Amino acid sequence: MDNFTVGVVVFPGSNCDRDVSWALEGCLDIRTKYLWHESSDLSDVDAIVLPGGFSYGDYLRCGAIARFSPLINALDEFVKSGKRVLGICNGFQILTESGFLPGALVANKNLNFICDDVELDIVSSKGGWFNNVYEKQTIKLPIAHGEGRYHCDSDTLKKLVDNELIALRYKNNPNGSSFDIAGITNERGNVLGLMPHPERACDETIGGTDGIFTLKSLILK
Amino acid sequence: MDQFAVKVFVRLRPSVLDPAGEATKSASIKLGAEGIKSLRIGKMIEVKIEGNGENEVRGKIDLLCDRLFANTVIEDYEYSLEKL
Numbered sequence: 001m002d003n004f005t006v007g008v009v010v011f012p013g014s015n016c017d018r019d020v021s022w023a024l025e026g027c028l029d030i031r032t033k034y035l036w037h038e039s040s041d042l043s044d045v046d047a048i049v050l051p052g053g054f055s056y057g058d059y060l061r062c063g064a065i066a067r068f069s070p071l072i073n074a075l076d077e078f079v080k081s082g083k084r085v086l087g088i089c090n091g092f093q094i095l096t097e098s099g100f101l102p103g104a105l106v107a108n109k110n111l112n113f114i115c116d117d118v119e120l121d122i123v124s125s126k127g128g129w130f131n132n133v134y135e136k137q138t139i140k141l142p143i144a145h146g147e148g149r150y151h152c153d154s155d156t157l158k159k160l161v162d163n164e165l166i167a168l169r170y171k172n173n174p175n176g177s178s179f180d181i182a183g184i185t186n187e188r189g190n191v192l193g194l195m196p197h198p199e200r201a202c203d204e205t206i207g208g209t210d211g212i213f214t215l216k217s218l219i220l221k
Numbered sequence: 222m223d224q225f226a227v228k229v230f231v232r233l234r235p236s237v238l239d240p241a242g243e244a245t246k247s248a249s250i251k252l253g254a255e256g257i258k259s260l261r262i263g264k265m266i267e268v269k270i271e272g273n274g275e276n277e278v279r280g281k282i283d284l285l286c287d288r289l290f291a292n293t294v295i296e297d298y299e300y301s302l303e304k305l
Contacts, residue, residue: 061292068289097292104294106233111240151237151295176238
């Protein structure tokens with residue numbers, strides 16, 4: 001495990017890449033490597049985080065332009081190999097735009113940019129992203145987004161529910177998301193997208209440690 | 222090669238809530254405009270594009286709309302095309 005390296009993707013406009021790297025290295029002693037969006041060589045990383053921010057200025061739609069970067073093109077093989085990919089906030093938007101996860105993230109119902117701590121129910125243990133939360137069924141993580149309302153059609157929602165792909169649900173839905181959805185996984189469980197920021201909850205002195213478990217899960221096989 | 226001017230309209234699907242449209246509707250009513258039953262906001266994208274005839278250009282625009290201009294999970298699109 002000593003050489004396990006998490007790739008943190010940097011798009012023009014990413015602004016949580018340093019936070020993710022700090023949380024992984026400083027709080028969890030997990031090695032990280034920044035991956036510029038034009039790189040398509042993923043051979044020396046074992047897991048990938050798509051961090052929050054405003055990739056390509058969120059032009060057209062959040063995550064829409066990032067989808068066409070060389071790195072996202074290379075991500076398909078990476079995901080198929082079973083390696084782990086975590087998309088946080090803008091990273092979640094990129095994962096839906098590029099088809100790794102179903103549905104879409106649209107403007108919050110009340111149009112506000114919401115910056116708050118929210119309580120979340122852990123719904124599914126698929127992929128083991130929350131397995132090590134010491135039996136805790138509810139966690140608290142920060143959110144910070146203007147376009148975090150998860151939307152999908154009723155067939156997709158049924159598939160998400162039936163296949164236990166909903167990872168997290170808001171206790172008090174802040175943004176109008178369908179079915180209170182805050183995070184989902186792919187069917188295999190190796191891709192997780194979520195709007196809350198686990199990297200901002202990795203130290204008691206800055207508001208909690210409930211995010212540690214999800215980041216630590218990146219090293220699970 | 223022929224050149225075409227294309228106007229692409231991208232709209233949120235009717236089933237998707239449009240809070241920006243709702244807010245603008247509310248402001249329109251405050252302005253004193255009467256009779257507004259619904260107001261939804263979309264995007265218009267103007268493209269000038271070359272190709273061998275209308276069919277080839279339509280093929281290119283269809284691809285652009287389907288893969289980039291619109292997210293068909295939440296949006297519909299249509300376009301008009303004018304030969305220059």
